[in-house]
Amino acid sequence: MPNILFAATDERWPEYEPVLRAALDATGMDYRLARDLPKAEVDYIVYAPNSDVQDFTPYTRLKAVLNLWAGVEQVTRNETLKVPLARMVDTEGLTQGMVEYVTGHVLRHHLGMDRHIVNPPHSWRPEPPPLSGDRPVTILGLGTLGLACAQALAALGFPVTGWSRSPKQAPGITCLHGEAALDAALARADILVLLLPDTPATTDLMGADRLARLPLGAVLINPGRGPLIDDAALIAALDKGALSHATLDVFRTEPLPRDHPFWAHPKVTVTPHIASETRAPSAARVIAENIRRAEAGAPMLHLVDRDAGY
Structure with missing residues (x-):
């Protein structure tokens, strides 16, 4: 017993x-x-x-x-x-919760929902977004959570590239692996989703050099682990317009300190570690x-x- x-x-x-x-x-x-x-x-x-x-x-x-x-x-x-x-x-709880969070925020940025939710007076700008097939998404990390999110987004018509350190295969997903392929995965990401584990190899993975590999105006979504991102480099990329927005659910210190610049940055959305539970x-x-x-x-x-x- x-x-x-x-x-x-x-x-x-x-x-x-x-x-x-x-x-x-x-x-x-x-x-x-x-x-x-x-x-x-x-x-x-x-x-x-x-x-x-x-x-x-x-x-x-x-x-x-x-x-x-x-x-x-x-x-x-x-x-x-x-x-x-x-x-x-x-898969019933953690995975489904992550799929819903990632899908929701990818669609939010794809559709440009923020500007319509804020809805400034007299801002009548009929600029429809592209269809999902014209919005490439890259997911870094093809474990259980990353693969489930990739499949959900591919089912909605997004061209999805998944990157992992070791080889993976998944129908409908362009799977890349290894250090040499990381730049290629980033270069095709209008929307980048980070779902890698926190290991010595992934700490500060998204520093200034790799953020610069993203297409101009890309969006970054991080529901994975806080240390994946160099915070100062991300703020610099947002400030100069290289990235258009970052939606962040995880942080190096949690709760996120009240004086952290993410709170006040107009191009950052902070969610309080709710992507998956x-x-x-x-x-x-x-x-x-x-x-x-x-x-x-x-x-x-x-x-x-x-x-x-x-």
Whole structure:
């Protein structure tokens, strides 16, 4: 019978306990789920990186850690973690939420909705946008979230280029990979969406040089990770008109400090890290299935490559 420790902030336990129990009951396993267990008896940890558990050394019987967040950058660098780490891949909640956010903001910028929402007096300028087929979109990152967003946009008629470090294939998507192809992916992006993980290789990926590779007047949407962008370089590109707008959902420091220049910049939209959220009912089913598989001796799903960082 596996002992499962729920290690997240206190307010998450009432939200997760009933749905985790329901999902675990549905597997037919006997189990013990608790907020507090003797460390030497814990088999699995359902984990949020902002929990009190930061040293995994006392958990001598631990088999795996199951992350509640899609992002694992705060866990992969923990040298006390020696067991498999599974990231949260939840197509019902996390993925669908990201698809809706990205699609909504791509359409917003494609259609030029902001100028009509503000609607200055007597601004009668009948300038219809191009059709989606004439608006190339590039997505950096073709993991679960990036691929789902790429497919949704392609279904709306946008020419979508996806870039990843390793080769990927997807029907209807122009897939590029490797460092040498990154400039080509950027050069065709009227709208650029960042959905890469936060790793040492992606920190400040979008600095001045790469922002300059984008077509004049391009739009940047970042619901991925804050450190992907050099903030000062982005502001400079917006100020000189190289980029027309940036919609940002993630930041190096969150909440975004009140004095950060993004708040007041007329070409920046700040959203408060709402692009995608772990939904407890669907996340519980993902966690229960992974524990069931591990207990049955089957390969676990969504395991993190610790060297790659995702």
